[in-house]
Amino acid sequence: MTKIVLHGSRLSPFVEKAYRALCYKGLDFEWIDLGSPLELRKLNPVTSKMPVAFFDGERVYDSTLILRRAEELQAEPPYYAADAETAANQRRLEDWSDESLYWMTMALRWTPKNASATANQILATLPGLLRPVVRPLVSRQIGGTTRAQGFGRLPEDVLLYELGLALDDLTTSLGGRAFFWGEHPGAADFAMYGQLHMLTSGPTPEAEALIADRAVLADFAKRVEGASGGA
Numbered sequence: 001m002t003k004i005v006l007h008g009s010r011l012s013p014f015v016e017k018a019y020r021a022l023c024y025k026g027l028d029f030e031w032i033d034l035g036s037p038l039e040l041r042k043l044n045p046v047t048s049k050m051p052v053a054f055f056d057g058e059r060v061y062d063s064t065l066i067l068r069r070a071e072e073l074q075a076e077p078p079y080y081a082a083d084a085e086t087a088a089n090q091r092r093l094e095d096w097s098d099e100s101l102y103w104m105t106m107a108l109r110w111t112p113k114n115a116s117a118t119a120n121q122i123l124a125t126l127p128g129l130l131r132p133v134v135r136p137l138v139s140r141q142i143g144g145t146t147r148a149q150g151f152g153r154l155p156e157d158v159l160l161y162e163l164g165l166a167l168d169d170l171t172t173s174l175g176g177r178a179f180f181w182g183e184h185p186g187a188a189d190f191a192m193y194g195q196l197h198m199l200t201s202g203p204t205p206e207a208e209a210l211i212a213d214r215a216v217l218a219d220f221a222k223r224v225e226g227a228s229g230g231a
């Protein structure tokens with residue numbers, strides 16, 4: 001049996017995506033929380049991002065590549081549909097969630113109003129001694145990267161309006177289905193779950209209100225949890 005080890009903080013939507021996706025396949029794996037940002041560079045010198053996983057010692061970085069590797073290892077239950085068009089749509093939504101919705105979420109986390117709560121949430125995962133040293137780094141590096149993105153430069157009211165529209169679009173795309181492309185969850189659903197999870201994790205009460213207004217999305221998130229080991 002392949003030994004799988006997944007590294008990263010479950011505050012990260014991408015770690016949460018990979019964690020739940022591995023649970024859904026019923027793969028046996030060990031999850032190791034991140035000790036410090038320096039550890040990440042050692043574990044994953046290629047992108048220095050989490051998650052990073054090891055399959056029998058072979059490093060696989062990036063949540064999407066980790067899911068693909070897990071799919072190769074065990075086809076059932078699948079993350080991507082057998083039908084090529086459905087699979088293309090699943091990959092597109094997975095990518096939109098990872099590369100666009102993520103940055104909307106990050107922009108909201110690092111608004112002047114939410115930045116301090118966001119930094120506190122990240123620092124709480126680190127050993128107490130490291131916190132004062134890491135605080136300015138977190139704000140400068142993660143906050144700075146976010147402000148370098150388009151969404152990170154929008155005024156808060158515009159950002160919230162855009163996020164509301166995106167959530168409405170997701171509600172429409174879900175239609176009456178349990179998951180985005182049918183009755184079983186796939187890669188796009190786990191990716192989307194990761195983002196919804198981060199949007200409702202504390203420092204962005206405005207996003208929590210937007211999601212609470214859209215019960216379809218909260219119900220969807222509960223279904224993903226139900227299919228991948230619970231809340």
Ligand SMILES: N[C@@H](CCC(=O)N[C@@H](CS)C(=O)NCC(=O)O)C(=O)O
Nearest residue numbers: 012013014048049050051062063064
């Ligand atoms: N496309 C990557 C994104 C990973 C990513 O951005 N991870 C963030 C946490 S949410 C990270 O490790 N940031 C640390 C840093 O930028 O130093 C994936 O899907 O795994």
